[in-house]
Amino acid sequence: MSGMAWVRILVGAVWLNGAMEKLLSPSFPQQFALSLEAGGFVTVAPSWFQGLMRGLVVPNAEVVAQLARFGELTLGLALLLGLLTNPAALGSIFMSIAIMLSQGLPRFGMGLGAPEFLNVNLLLALLSLVVLLSPGAKDLALDASLARARPKLAPLLVNRRSGRRGRTRA
Numbered sequence: 001m002s003g004m005a006w007v008r009i010l011v012g013a014v015w016l017n018g019a020m021e022k023l024l025s026p027s028f029p030q031q032f033a034l035s036l037e038a039g040g041f042v043t044v045a046p047s048w049f050q051g052l053m054r055g056l057v058v059p060n061a062e063v064v065a066q067l068a069r070f071g072e073l074t075l076g077l078a079l080l081l082g083l084l085t086n087p088a089a090l091g092s093i094f095m096s097i098a099i100m101l102s103q104g105l106p107r108f109g110m111g112l113g114a115p116e117f118l119n120v121n122l123l124l125a126l127l128s129l130v131v132l133l134s135p136g137a138k139d140l141a142l143d144a145s146l147a148r149a150r151p152k153l154a155p156l157l158v159n160r161r162s163g164r165r166g167r168t169r170a
Contacts, residue, residue: 007130009080013080019069028069029066032062044103053102079092084143089132093125144157
């Protein structure tokens with residue numbers, strides 16, 4: 001198994017961890033809604049993103065919380081299993097960026113606290129981009145079986161042409 005497959009599995013584990021925390025907390029949707037009503041997440045977001053949050057997320061906070069739970073669960077399982085890895089990696093990029101925007105844009109800090117520029121959401125988005133582009137990330141994945149069964153889908157599933165033999169570098 002390539003190192004890139006481990007990166008895919010790690011990114012999936014991060015999403016699955018977030019999902020499990022939310023699923024094991026029955027009060028998560030209500031807590032999320034209360035936090036948004038109090039201005040949490042909205043006030044630190046870039047101004048153009050605040051409008052989206054106030055118009056779409058805040059009025060539907062409990063639904064958005066449920067979507068976050070199941071979105072993270074879906075991304076985590078898909079990346080861990082290597083099932084539809086490329087769409088899952090795209091979803092991971094978009095969800096990471098959305099979460100990052102709701103927490104404010106990356107910025108340089110003063111070196112006294114947690115890193116503010118290379119935060120976990122930016123790192124997760126970058127790792128997901130690497131998973132998306134790397135054929136090696138699709139090693140030990142259900143996508144490989146799907147690609148063998150449907151050779152025309154191979155370039156989309158595993159970033160390789162179905163006729164090639166041997167290993168490709170990640």
